[in-house]
Amino acid sequence: MPQQSGFDLIARIRESERPELRELPAAALTAYARSEDRSLALDRGFNIHLSKPIDPEQLLATIERLIKR
Numbered sequence: 001m002p003q004q005s006g007f008d009l010i011a012r013i014r015e016s017e018r019p020e021l022r023e024l025p026a027a028a029l030t031a032y033a034r035s036e037d038r039s040l041a042l043d044r045g046f047n048i049h050l051s052k053p054i055d056p057e058q059l060l061a062t063i064e065r066l067i068k069r
Helices: 006-014 035-044 056-068
Strands: 027-030 048-051
């Protein structure tokens, strides 16, 4: 994302006046895979942290879990 980071985007979503946006499920899909990176993503507002490379079946299962919340 050339103009902003994923953290900037999720902050704007979580600060929205619209409840349906604030509660939008969000997964951080990143190459940063350290436990500190996971903690940071969750602290910043993502519901889940996934590191690349990711198995397509795992990605689909994660999306299904997020949708059912």
